[in-house]
Amino acid sequence: MARPAVAARPYDPAPYEAMDQRATPVLSDNPLLRDWDAPHGLPPFDAIRPEHFEPALREAMRVNRAELDAIAAQSAPPSFDNTVAAFDRCARLLGRIESVFYNLTASHTSPELQSVQRELAAPLSAHYSAVFMHAGLFARVDALHAQREALPLTPEQRRLLERTHLDFVRSGAKLPAEAQARYARVMEQLAEATTQFAQNVLHDESDFQLVLQGEADLAGLPGFVRDAARNAAIERGRPEGHVITLSRSLIVPFLTFSERRDLREQAWRAWVSRGEHDGAHDNRPVARRILQLRAEQAALHGHICYADYALTDTMAGTRGAVHKLIDDVWPRALDAVQRERAELQAVQQAHSPEAAAQPIEAWDWRYWAEKVRQQRYALDDAQIKPYFPLPAVVEAAFDCARRLFGLSFTHRPDLPVYHPDVQAYEVRDADGRLRAIFLQDNFARPTKRSGAWMSTLRQQSRNEPEGGAAIAVVLNNNNFAKGAPGAPTLLSLDDARTLFHEFGHGLHGMLSDVTYERLSGTSVLKDFVELPSQIFEHWITEPEVLKRHARHWQTGEPIPDALIERMHAARQFNQGYETVRYCASTYTDLLVHTLPAERIPEDLSAWEADELRRLGLPHGVGLNHRLVHFQHLFAGSGYAAGYYVYLWAEVLDADGFEAFKEAGSPFDPAVAGRLLRYVYASGNSLEPGAAYEAFRGRAPQVEPLLRKRGLVPG
Numbered sequence: 001m002a003r004p005a006v007a008a009r010p011y012d013p014a015p016y017e018a019m020d021q022r023a024t025p026v027l028s029d030n031p032l033l034r035d036w037d038a039p040h041g042l043p044p045f046d047a048i049r050p051e052h053f054e055p056a057l058r059e060a061m062r063v064n065r066a067e068l069d070a071i072a073a074q075s076a077p078p079s080f081d082n083t084v085a086a087f088d089r090c091a092r093l094l095g096r097i098e099s100v101f102y103n104l105t106a107s108h109t110s111p112e113l114q115s116v117q118r119e120l121a122a123p124l125s126a127h128y129s130a131v132f133m134h135a136g137l138f139a140r141v142d143a144l145h146a147q148r149e150a151l152p153l154t155p156e157q158r159r160l161l162e163r164t165h166l167d168f169v170r171s172g173a174k175l176p177a178e179a180q181a182r183y184a185r186v187m188e189q190l191a192e193a194t195t196q197f198a199q200n201v202l203h204d205e206s207d208f209q210l211v212l213q214g215e216a217d218l219a220g221l222p223g224f225v226r227d228a229a230r231n232a233a234i235e236r237g238r239p240e241g242h243v244i245t246l247s248r249s250l251i252v253p254f255l256t257f258s259e260r261r262d263l264r265e266q267a268w269r270a271w272v273s274r275g276e277h278d279g280a281h282d283n284r285p286v287a288r289r290i291l292q293l294r295a296e297q298a299a300l301h302g303h304i305c306y307a308d309y310a311l312t313d314t315m316a317g318t319r320g321a322v323h324k325l326i327d328d329v330w331p332r333a334l335d336a337v338q339r340e341r342a343e344l345q346a347v348q349q350a351h352s353p354e355a356a357a358q359p360i361e362a363w364d365w366r367y368w369a370e371k372v373r374q375q376r377y378a379l380d381d382a383q384i385k386p387y388f389p390l391p392a393v394v395e396a397a398f399d400c401a402r403r404l405f406g407l408s409f410t411h412r413p414d415l416p417v418y419h420p421d422v423q424a425y426e427v428r429d430a431d432g433r434l435r436a437i438f439l440q441d442n443f444a445r446p447t448k449r450s451g452a453w454m455s456t457l458r459q460q461s462r463n464e465p466e467g468g469a470a471i472a473v474v475l476n477n478n479n480f481a482k483g484a485p486g487a488p489t490l491l492s493l494d495d496a497r498t499l500f501h502e503f504g505h506g507l508h509g510m511l512s513d514v515t516y517e518r519l520s521g522t523s524v525l526k527d528f529v530e531l532p533s534q535i536f537e538h539w540i541t542e543p544e545v546l547k548r549h550a551r552h553w554q555t556g557e558p559i560p561d562a563l564i565e566r567m568h569a570a571r572q573f574n575q576g577y578e579t580v581r582y583c584a585s586t587y588t589d590l591l592v593h594t595l596p597a598e599r600i601p602e603d604l605s606a607w608e609a610d611e612l613r614r615l616g617l618p619h620g621v622g623l624n625h626r627l628v629h630f631q632h633l634f635a636g637s638g639y640a641a642g643y644y645v646y647l648w649a650e651v652l653d654a655d656g657f658e659a660f661k662e663a664g665s666p667f668d669p670a671v672a673g674r675l676l677r678y679v680y681a682s683g684n685s686l687e688p689g690a691a692y693e694a695f696r697g698r699a700p701q702v703e704p705l706l707r708k709r710g711l712v713p714g
Contacts, residue, residue, distance in 0.1 A: 032056035032097050038416050040426075040437050042473065043100045043457065045418040050112035053101050057120060060094035061127045067091070072136030080153060083140040084161050088516045089465045091131075098124075099457045106455070107477055108419050108447050114199055118192070125191035129184035132171035141165055142173075156685045160516045163684060167518075170313065175300060183300050190293045190637070193286055198449065198635035200281040204274040206446040209236060210244040210254075210267050218242065220259035222382040224490045225250075228481035235445065235482075246271055247444035248451075249495055250481040253381065256366040261358075268363035275628035276605060283628045288604055290634050295597035307593040310641040315527045315648065315688055322590060322644045328702070329647065330583050330615075332711040336576025337618055344368040347375060362622040369574050377570040384567065385490040387550040387559040390442060390480065393496045393540070396549035397503045400539045404672040405511060405680070406430030409438065421445070427510055436460070436472040436510035442499070443489075444479040451631065452478045452498050454505035454522070454533075461517040472521060474509040476502045488553050493567065497537045504536030505529075513681040520683045526642045528688035530649035531656070532680055538657045541571065542666045572710030577621060579709055584623035586644045587615055589633055593641035604628070647705075652692055654704035659696055 027033055031047040033056050038044060067090045074082055105117050132138075144151065145165040148158060172183040211233075212218055218226060228250050229242035236243055244254050244267055251271055258264050275283030291306075298309035307319055316322050341360065348368055349356040360368060374380045401407040408428050415424035421443045427436040439457075444450075457473035464470050478499055483489045491499070508529075509521035522529050539545050543564050550559035588608055592600075601607040608627050617623065625632065625643075632639035639645065656679075659671045678686065678695040686694070693699055706712040 027055060027059055030056050030059075032100070033059060033093075036096075039412075040415070040471070040473070041458070042416050042437070043096075043418075045100075045416045048100065048104075050110065050116055053097070053113075053116050054120060056097050057094070057101070057124065060091075060097050061123075064091045064094045064127070065130065068131060068134050068137050072134060072140065078140035078143050080144065080151065080157055080161065083137075083144060084157075084164055085463055085516070087137070087141070087164060088160065088461075088463050088518050092465055096458065099455070103455055103457065103475060104418060106449050106453070107441055107475075108445075109202070109449075110447065117195055118199070121191040121195045122188040125188040126184065129171070129187060132168050133173055133180055133184070138168050138173045141168060156515055156519065159685050159687075160519055163518060166313065170301075172300065179300055183297065186293050186297050186300070190290060190297070193290045193293065194634060194636055197275070197283055197286045197290065198631060200283045200286065201275050201629045201631055201635070202449050203281045204277065204629070205246045205450050208246050208270045209238075210263065210270070211238070212242040212244065212263075217260060217263060220257045221254070222257055224382065224385050224483070225253045225257060227484035227487045228253075230484040231482045234485070245444070245481075246274065246450065247479050247481055249444065249479060249492070252366065252494075253492070255363060256370045256381070258367070261364065261367075264363040264367065265361070272362075272622070272626055273628075276626075283634070284604055287627055287630075287634050288600060288602070291592060291595065291600045291604075292597050294593065294637075294640065295595065295600065299597070305594045305596055307590055307641040310593065310637075314525050314642070314645075316644070319590065319594065322648075325647060325651070325702075326583055326586055326590075326644060329579060329706075329709075329711065330587075332706070333576050333579035333583060333709075334616065334618065336711060337580045337621060338576075340369070340372075340574060340576045341618070341620075343372050343376075347371045360620040362620050365577060365620055365622075369577065373570060373573055377566045377573065379563075379566045379570050381492050383563065384493055386552050386554065387546075387563075388491040388493070388496050389553040390489040390491055392549050392551060392553075393491055393499055394440065394442075396540065396545055397500055399549065400500075400536070400545060401503075401507060403667045405507070405676050407435065407507075407510070419445075434471060436474055438506060438510060439473070439475045441475065442478045442480050443482050448477070448479065449631070449635075450479055452476075452502050454502050454509065456509055456521065459509070459517050459520040459523075460512040460514070461520055462515045463517060470517075472509045472512060474506045474521075476506045478502060490553065493541075496540050500537045500540045501533045504533035507536065508532040508680055511676060511680040512683050514683045514685045516685075519685045522683075524684045525688050526638065527645040527648040528652075528691075530645050531652045531692070534646070534649050535653035535656050535675075535679075538653070538660075539666060541567065543568075544666060572708075575709045575711070579711070580618065580621050581624045582647065584612060584615065584617050584621075585625050585630070586647065587611070588623070588627060589630070589639075589643040590641060592627065593633075650708075651702050651705045652700050654708045655700040655702075656692070656696055658704050 030052050031044045032052050036043055071083060071086050076082055105113050141164060144161060148161055153161065172180055175183060212229060221229070226242060229244055232245050232250060233241050233243040244250055251267055254267055255264055275281070294306040298306040301309050303309040311318055311322065344360055344365070345356065348360070351371070370380060398409045406429055409425040410428070412424045412426055415437070417424055417439060419441065422439050422441045425438045425440070426434060427438050429435045455475045455477070457475065458470055460470060460472040462469040480489055480491065480495055505522060512521040514520050546559050546564055551557060588611060591611055604627050612623070627633070632643055656675070660666045660668055663671050674695045678691045682691055703712070
């Protein structure tokens with residue numbers, strides 16, 4: 001059973017019996033509960049409606065509870081197979097329905113789905129509380145854990161036993177009964193609040209439209225931005241004109257190229273104020289409530305703050321370790337950003353005295369940075385994008401996976417998908433064996449949350465209830481702005497890196513080769529999970545890859561060597577700015593999750609501004625995410641007190657890619673074989689530090705990261 005650990009309460013069947021009575025009349029007609037006979041067991045998306053989810057999920061919870069009761073009621077003494085492996089085999093019905101539900105609420109939601117999501121947030125949390133506080137089940141797991149040294153277990157079985165036991169303990173299984181009941185209620189309220197937070201952000205993102213009225217409003221925008229804004233207008237029922245949305249792949253180019261400073265400011269303010277508007281969608285009280293509940297959750301576990309609770313099960317382990325990493329990078333980044341500001345001001349002055357008289361504000365930085373890049377490197381996105389049409393970047397990712405790991409991707413337009421934008425592929429290994437199903441959903445739309453992410457409809461496993469194995473069904477979501485009708489979707493280099501990043505996560509799921517679902521794919525520690533994604537980003541900028549796949553969408557000509565050279569010369573450009581923004585968000589995440597409940601401020605926005613001033617955040621730079629829309633932290637708990645993981649993993653990915661450089665080829669088969677075995681295929685079957693050292697041959701070093709970001713010479 002691979003559900004991440006959540007809080008628990010003493011098991012009480014009465015509330016669920018009432019649920020079962022509500023659900024029973026419609027079960028026989030529910031497509032979520034019938035056998036899925038589409039190829040590869042994919043969901044019958046065309047038959048699924050929002051009203052199917054509540055009864056199906058309640059029935060699946062009932063089935064799951066019966067599974068757990070059966071394990072706990074066995075007369076045979078606990079063994080690894082009849083308890084731990086049996087628990088891992090549980091909840092397949094619930095898992096498959098939940099995976100469809102949460103993928104749709106993220107990728108293709110509706111008011112009806114959002115209503116179901118709000119209604120079921122607490123009951124689902126209560127269910128998992130009951131799972132991880134099942135006294136009879138935990139007694140068996142606990143007994144096995146106590147004698148684990150004497151049991152004849154394989155290393156993977158030992159890892160599963162330890163991780164399963166920790167899931168129970170971190171969910172409150174050892175708390176006194178009264179504390180368990182309170183803990184469960186805290187988790188239910190958290191589930192409701194995080195759901196509301198995410199829906200509030202989506203509302204503000206979907207609601208905003210900056211309408212560009214004519215040529216004066218379009219001043220400075222290159223053709224690819226105009227095409228994307230034109231298509232956004234059409235999608236939003238405005239057949240004439242252009243619209244800027246809050247999709248990152250549209251608003252960032254607008255802030256980069258628009259000559260209209262007033263419109264840049266308007267767009268920027270809308271972007272950074274998501275979740276900060278009075279009324280029903282205000283995230284300020286929601287975020288504060290989440291922080292209060294997390295502080296109480298940590299206190300129930302005996303920790304002085306939530307950050308301490310969250311970091312106990314990470315590679316970092318402590319706040320001190322995280323601060324050591326960030327504190328080493330922060331002053332170097334501040335120095336770099338001041339050098340960059342001087343360069344921007346010089347270009348400002350050369351442009352006009354009137355421009356130089358204006359301070360560089362947050363809505364100006366990208367605009368003037370682009371001027372510097374064009375002047376210093378003779379490089380801009382308008383030059384690069386024609387060589388990065390979306391299909392070519394997808395093919396480049398597939399080709400790198402083939403050359404590194406022997407994978408092939410076959411497009412299957414006949415497979416069921418949930419939206420016409422989604423492309424489905426069969427994934428086979430070098431021997432022709434089916435390895436996974438891959439679904440890729442690349443475009444922004446109003447029904448889709450922002451950002452980019454990987455998820456699954458099914459995880460790889462060789463421990464299935466009916467015997468046999470399950471192949472992974474993996475999804476990648478991006479939010480690229482479509483080109484105008486008849487025009488291609490052209491990606492920036494940053495967009496291309498994002499696609500490769502998420503595809504790296506996808507490979508982590510597709511290449512998983514473990515026995516137990518709990519240890520499968522991306523079910524690893526939070527500061528290891530970004531290694532497979534971030535290391536894969538390196539290949540999109542390798543000259544060997546660019547020369548093969550970066551071809552002009554009109555002429556078919558390969559990208560010129562001179563342009564590749566300029567791209568590489570500019571790879572550290574503006575990295576002080578990017579690093580400061582990232583580190584600022586990391587600090588606010590860690591600091592706000594260090595506060596005990598009584599010190600959580602009434603006005604989170606004012607607290608955030610004060611902390612950024614104390615840290616010395618330079619004027620006009622900003623940060624990646626403000627707390628009011630920081631979905632990494634408040635739309636779920638996965639990255640709460642954990643936004644640092646991208647930098648932690650970047651130490652690993654920068655050091656790890658050096659192994660290919662040392663071998664003399666980005667596709668060296670020996671290095672790729674170790675990367676596959678110890679990173680992509682091993683899931684959580686190995687302790688992550690040991691997994692990295694098995695791949696690299698030593699512990700990671702931080703210097704490659706500092707060189708990569710241009711924060712030290714070399």
